[in-house]
Amino acid sequence: MSGHDSKYFSTTKKGEIPELKEELNSQYKDKRKDAVKKVIAAMTVGKDVSSLFTDVVNCMQTENLELKKLVYLYLINYAKSQPDLAILAVNTFVKDSQDPNPLIRALAVRTMGCIRVDKITEYLCDPLQRCLKDDDPYVRKTAAICVAKLYDINAELVEDRGFLESLKDLISDNNPMVVANAVAALAEIEENSSRPIFEITSHTLSKLLTALNECTEWGQVFILDALSRYKAADAREAENIVERVTPRLQHANCAVVLSAVKMILQQMELITSTDVVRNLCKKMAPPLVTLLSAEPEIQYVALRNINLIVQRRPTILAHEIKVFFCKYNDPIYVKMEKLEIMIKLASDRNIDQVLLEFKEYATEVDVDFVRKAVRAIGRCAIKLERAAERCISVLLELIKIKVNYVVQEAIIVIKDIFRRYPNTYESIIATLCESLDTLDEPEAKASMIWIIGEYAERIDNADELLESFLESFPEEPAQVQLQLLTATVKLFLKKPTEGPQQMIQVVLNNATVETDNPDLRDRAYIYWRLLSTDPEAAKDVVLAEKPVISDDSNQLDPSLLDELLANIATLSSVYHKPPEAFVTRVKTTASRTDDEDYPNGSEQGYSDAPTHVADEGASPQTSSSNAPYAATRQPAPPPAAPVSPPVPDLLGDLIGLDNSAAIVPADQDAASPVPALPVVLPASTGQGLQISAELTRQDGQVFYSMLFENNTQIPLDGFMIQFNKNTFGLAAGGALQVPQLQPGTSGRTLLPMVLFQNMSAGPPSSLLQVAVKNNQQPVWYFNDKISLHVLFTEDGRMERGSFLETWRSLPDSNEVLKDLPGVVVSNVEATLDLLAASNMFFIAKRKNANQDVFYFSAKIPPGVPFLIELTTVIGNPGVKCAIKTPNPDIASLFFEAIETLLKA
Amino acid sequence: MISQFFVLSQRGDNIVFRDYRGEVQKGSAEIFFRKVKFWKDDGEEEAPPVFNVDGVNYFHVKVVGLLFVATTRVNVSPSLVLELLQRIARVIKDYLGVLNEDSLRKNFVLVYELLDEVIDFGYVQTTSTEVLKSYVFNEPIVVDAVRLQPLSPAAIFMQGTKRMPGTAVTKSVVANEPGGRKREEIFVDIIEKISVTFSSSGYILTSEIDGTIQMKSYLTGNPEIRLALNDDLLIGKGGRSIYDYRSSTGSGAVVLDDCNFHESVRLDSFDVDRTLSLVPPDGEFPVMNYRMTQEFKPPFRINTLVEEAGALKAEVIIKISAEFSASITANTIVVEMPLPKYTTRVSFGLEPGAVGQRTDFKEANRRLEWGLKKIVGGSEHTLRAKLTFSQESHGNITKEVGPVNMTFTIPMYNASKLQVKYLQIAKKSSTYNPYRWVRYVTQANSYVARI
Incomplete structure (x- = not known):
């Protein structure tokens, strides 16, 4: 080959495309190859060369692999935009898939799988079938991945053609590369499928461990990750698995090491022998530490994972704290993570060493790092009571250097130390007051003011100090204003003399009349009223003893930690968020039509429903519901709801009612698995736009099922949706897919939802506030309710044993009781089915006199279990419901949900 | 699995872009670059290697100033993706001989061909240069190796002494030599990065060695190779107990905390005679990585004296002593020390007759820099610096300067005493005698003296 490829990037000024066209049709092979290279070069810099499609495809029939690969690369890029022309390539593909050269065979299936054009996909099946059984392992391993590609385009086709079975056969292939790809493909399909496809039995387990x-x-990483789903039967099996995985810890590839660590940690949960566990911990420590010798990017991932691991098994790295000391040349993101782990590993034994380090870091250049180091000292003080005094003396030393941001940070943490050890270290307040006038950051100022107010009686000139802040009251940020308000009230209550009295007048005036901040105003009014009605009560309230704060270095919620540990060596463990919080799967294809084959309980017995509907000739609206989700999920949309816009309110009410009309539910069921939705925005409020919506759960995901009915005179388009902060942080997982709605038509959609996106603080509430807008109308706001049962996850089933154990391990204070007087259980079977359909799993039943007691389990993200006991007399009204959960705050929401379920 | 892979230049230009799954929008490279560039408002803080923007996860590593990036929507193994990005860089380097924007652009067709074999539908297939050779047909176009930034630690040999063939590390493993036949040779490099933190009184607070035995083979026919290491090598702190009487004196065995091996390495006789055997694949690869926290003698001692000299003045004296044999010479030494923020002027005084030294006061980040071209073992060098301040110090000047940080490279020196005792190539014939290069080098990782 002559010259440099980069010459292909140089452009001639005029007529580039015609020129290329000419060259592509040249009779000389070399010229054609050069031309294709030029086309690819243009393609990579984003130029549109799709008009050359036919000319490029003409170059495809060649024995020259280099040229063939280039043409294929082009095809993958443009086939989608030129589906009709892409068909031209099919013959060559099919021919290539039978070429004597295995590289060409593999190349053909690999490329065909990347072209997402239906017509091509049809032709892919036969070659794929052959290639899955090819003699050459390179072809087989390529075919294995191709099955996953096909599944992504057309899942049905994969199942119908038996490719899943072929793929499973490849697990026993004699070539490890083929095995690995088969495992990867199966794992992906399993992930995207609504039913179990790739179950790991003890037989597959041992086969895969050998392949490892x-x-x-x-x-090895593919296999280890797939195997990590396997639950060992008992401690002995777990030990066996661990024994075979442990050698992977010696691998030079960090990904292998971390995946092995994940697997070992998981099996360790089952191992009962403390000796074995101790030994394993010992074995895992050196490889974990060695990860910190890799590139900084990998160190970062390792540190985030170690952060989780030490929260569960602090002993593993208890003696290795030195390796987490920051290096001079560590990137800042590595230093920050190391600090976190140092705090977690700090103990009475090593605190002196650790403090020495922190002190050193606090004088470095990077401001954010310095701040974090200062905070770290404070957090150690809070964590280690016996070392608190030493920590404080280091902080005081740092304050004396008088570097502004160090001082401010130190004051913030000292406030926390005061809260942790009340009446212990107040002697240092005088030193703190010296730096008063240098404070310019709101949090530091607020902290200092809190300290002055809290200890007003011990600070002789507390009134002067506070007064100095008061001058600038109106300009201060809200945080500081609130603290000033409270501190002044405290001062007044402690020293009710003339000075403070004047001050309080000024402050209250400022905070009520002069401000437009509602929080500040409300607080000021409360104080005002308290002070004017009953100063003693004011004292009780404002000067009440504060709860002692505790160490927050292991701040993760235990159930979240469990889930994150199960996700070691995944992104989840880097973000410290459960996967559902950031994975938004985009299902672009209309592929899952297996609903009929795999009914989820409630639909059982209605499998011939579509025919029934057709008989009545009542599905005229099919075309109007062309939102992508609607199209896949509802072969026959419910005739009732969309058909009848004129009487929407009546219908909405009718269906919203409990069991009042016996005919309605029957019709509804017969019509379609999709129930009619409650109206959330009536047409009268929405200027003719009516919205019905409900949260639902399908295939393990939460959706917002919505129906838009346009009763206005104009077409509506550009629909968008937004959710306000709510208890579960529910938010839209994608854009709202509603097409333009002509007057008098309606559209249905299923909006995928994600959790933990925008959590609201405060007590749990079922309120879901929604805003919807379109291009023609003002923004509409409406309220909906989060029924807890849509959050119940598919993995909520508990074994009897673990149910009993969990029940016992939770304290009685976590048990909440409620009577549901209006509920009748008349048919046990039906009720159990109904609950199971909502992922409330039946565990056991016992008789107590004439009462029946049922036990169920359920789980909501992030892995919060509910243990449920229902007591009732069959056929008589009244059900007593008792639940136990680590999170009893949301019990009330649970009761609402179960009441709805049982009444349904 | 990953969705896209791309390489961006420092300016954010797309050099290579490959979409494997079509799930992430096309503008991802731009979104990524903007996010990385402006991670924090001030543009100071570095973005972490993994982050999520609007449901897309971005991974990146920096290699010779280029950004290697992957995107995905699913919950993948981040260490797999980051490791993969490093490996892709290595494979491309193996093929192209040198890795930079220019060589990537000149060889884009080859790079795409490689990427298609390395990843299929987002799943890694292989990153072994050896395996790839059977599936990749484009020939690399070799670019000029001069003025190149080094990629691997071994690249330091390029600056190196005349004993070593400098060009070897920039040779493509697949391209033929211009002269026709390939030269039969094999390189084994023992590269150690040492980290030491000295307390203000000169005690060693922490010390660590991260080592790699790196191999790059240009031998035809892939013969088997045996590498023998120190026969008294011990692995794991636990193994120390029996030999305690030797290792605790510091003179005896080399004790590694942990080590791991390349997958081609067979350890059949490792436990018996500390010998590794392997059939080296083509390309550069680490045979063994090791880590050691056993005490070792640091190559340099740093003594620093900071004294106030009048109201707005102070004097800094830094003395470096090279505590290794006189037959060894360290090169490219840089000593740095942060100074108080209110430092306005620094005047330097070097020893009389000093050559190859430079001094600088970096005003932007208030830092003193002292560069030395080389230091011969056993010698001592001193720097005096007079500082002038714009305000009085807050009391204790030593709290506001430092620590002193030092970077250096010492060829033919290794701190751990780990050695390759012999390198045996399974003989084809008595006349077959390829070039064997076993080279040692020690570099400073984090070499810090507190004040």
Whole structure:
């Protein structure tokens, strides 16, 4: 080959495309190859060369692999935009898939799988079938991945053609590369499928563990990750697995090491022998530490994972704190993570060493790092009571250097130390007051003011100090204003003399009349009223003893920590968020039509429903519901709801009612698995736009099922949706897919929802505030309710044993009781089915006199279990419901949900 | 699995872009670059290697100033993706000989061909240069190796002494030599990065060695190779107990905390005679990585004296002593020390007759810099610096300066005493005698003296 490829990037000024066209059709092979290279070069810099499609495809029939690969690359890029022309390539593909050269065979299936054009996909099946059984392992391993590609385009086709079975056969292939790809493909399909496809039995387990030893490093990661789903039967099996995985810890590839660590940690939960566990911890420590010798990017991932691991098993790295000391040349993101882990590993034994480090870091250049180091000292003081005094003396030393941001940060943490150890270290207040006038950051100022107010009786000139802040009261940020208000009230209550009295007048005036901040105003009015009606009560309220704060270095919620630990060596463990909080799967294809084959309980017995509907000739609206989700999920949309816009309110009410009309539910069921939705925005409020909506759960995901009915005179388009902060942080997982709605028509959509996006603080509430807008109308706001049962996850089933154990392990204070007087259980079977359909799993039943007692389990993200006991007399009204959960705050929401379920 | 892979230049230009799954929008490279560039408002703080923007997860590593990036929507193994990005860089380097914007652009067709074999539908297939050779047909176009930034630690040999063939590390493993036949040779580099923190009184607070035995083979026919290490090598702190009487004196065995091996390495006789055997694949790869916290003698001692000299003045004296044999020479030494923020002027005084030294006061970040071209073992060098301040210090000047940080490279020196005792190539014939290069080098990782 002559010259440099980069010459292909140089452009001639005029007529580039015609020129290329000419060259592509040249009779000389070399010229054609050069031309294709030029086309690819243009393509990579984003130029549109799709008009050359036919000319490029004409170059495809060649024995020259280099040229063939280039043409294929082009095809993958443009086939989608030129589906009719892409068909031209099919013949060559099919021919290539039978070429004597295995590289060409593999190349053909690999490329065909990347072209997401239906017509091509049809032709892919036969070659794929052949290639899955090819003699050459390179072809087989390529075919294995191709099955996953096909599944993504057309899942049905994969199942119908038996490719899943072929893929499972490949697990026993004699080539480890093929095995690894088969495992990867199956794992992906399993992930995207609504039913179990790739279950790991003890037989597959042992086969894969054997393959592990021969695989490439990447294959080892695929296999280890797939196996981590396996639950060992008992401690002995767990030990066996661990024994075979442990050698992976010695691998040079960090991904292999972390995946092995994940697997070992998981099996360790089952291992009962403390000796074995101790030994394993000992074995895991050196490889974990060695990860910190890798590139900084990998160190970061390792540190985020170690952060989780030490929260569960602090002993693993208890003696290794030195390796987490920051290096001079660590990037800042590594230093920050190391600090976190140092705090977690700090103990009475090593605190002196740790403090020495922190003190050193606090004098470095990077401001954010310095701040974090200062905070770290404070957090150690809070964590280690016996070391608190030493920590404080280091903080005081740092304050004396008088670097502004160090001082401010120190004051913030000292406030926390005062809260943790009340009446212990107040002697240092005088030193703090010296730096008063240098404070310019709101949090530091607020902290200092809090300290002055809290200890007003011990600070001789507390009134003067506070007064100095008061001058600038109106300009201060809200945080500081609130603290000033409270501190002044405290001062007044402690020293009710003339000075403070004047001050309080000024402050209250400022905070009520002069401000437009409602929080500040409200607080000021409360104080005002308290002070004017009953100063003693004011004292009780304002000067009440504060709860002692505790160490927050292991701040993760235990159930979240469990979930994150199960996700070690995944992104989840880097973000410290459960996967559902950031994984938004975009299902672009209309592929899942297996609903009929795999009914989820409630639909059982209605499988011939569509025919029934057709008989009545009542599905005229099919075309109007062309939102993508609607199209896939509802082969026959409910005739009732969309058909009848003229009487929407009546219908909405009718369906919203309990069991009042016996005919309605029957019709509804017969019509379609999709129930009619409650109206959330009536047409009268929405200027003719009516919205009905409900949260639902399908295939393990939460959706907002919505129906838009346009009763206005104009077409509506540009629909968008937004959710306000709510208890579960529910938010839209994608854009709202509603097409333009002509007057008199309606549209249905299923909006995928994600959790933990915008959490609201405060007590749990079922309120879901929604805003919807379109291009023609003002923004509409409406309230909906979060029924807890849509959050119940599919993995909420508990074994009897673990149910009993969990029940016992939770304290009685976590048990909440409620009578549901209006509920009748008349048919046990039906009720159990109904609850199971909502992922409330039946565990056991017992008789108590004439009462029946049922036990269920359920789980909501992030892995919060509910243990449920229902007591009732069959056929008689009244059900007593008792639940136990680590999170009893949301019990009330639970009761609402179960009441709705049982009444349904 | 990953969705896209791309390489961006420092300016954010797309050099290579490959979409494997079509799930992430096309503008991802731009979104990524903007996010990385402006991670914090001030543009100071570095973005972490993994982050999420609007449901898309971005991974990146920096290699010779280029950004290697991958995106995904699913909950993948981040260490796999980051490791993969590093490996892709290595494979491309193996093929192109050198890795930079220019060589990537000149070889884009080859790079795409490689990427198609390395990843299929987002799943890594192989990153072994050896395996890839059977599936990749484009020939690399070799670019000029001069004025290149080094990629691997071994690249330091390029600046190096005349004993070593400098060009070897920039040779493509697949391209033929211009002269026709390939030269039969194999490189084994023992590269150690040392980290030491000295307390203000000169005690060693922490010390650590991160080592790699790196191999790059240009041998035809892939013969088997045996590498013998120190026969008294011990692994794991636990193993120390029996030999305690030797290791605790510091003179005896080399004790590694932990080590791991490349997958081609067979350890059949490792436990018996500390010998590794392997058939080296093509390309550069680490045979063994190791880590050691056993005490070792640091190559340099740093003594620093900071004294106030009048109201707005102070004097800093830094003395470096090279505590290794006189037959060894360290090169490219840089000593740095942060100074108080209110420092306005610094005047330097070097020893009489000093050559190859430079001094600088970096005003932007208030830092003193002292560069030395080389330091011969056993010698001592001193720097005096007079500081002038714009305001009085807050009391204790030593709290506001430092620590002193030092970077250096010492060829033919290794702190751990780990050695390759011999390198045996399974003989084809008695005349077959390829070039064997076993080279040692020690570099400073974080070499810090507190004040």
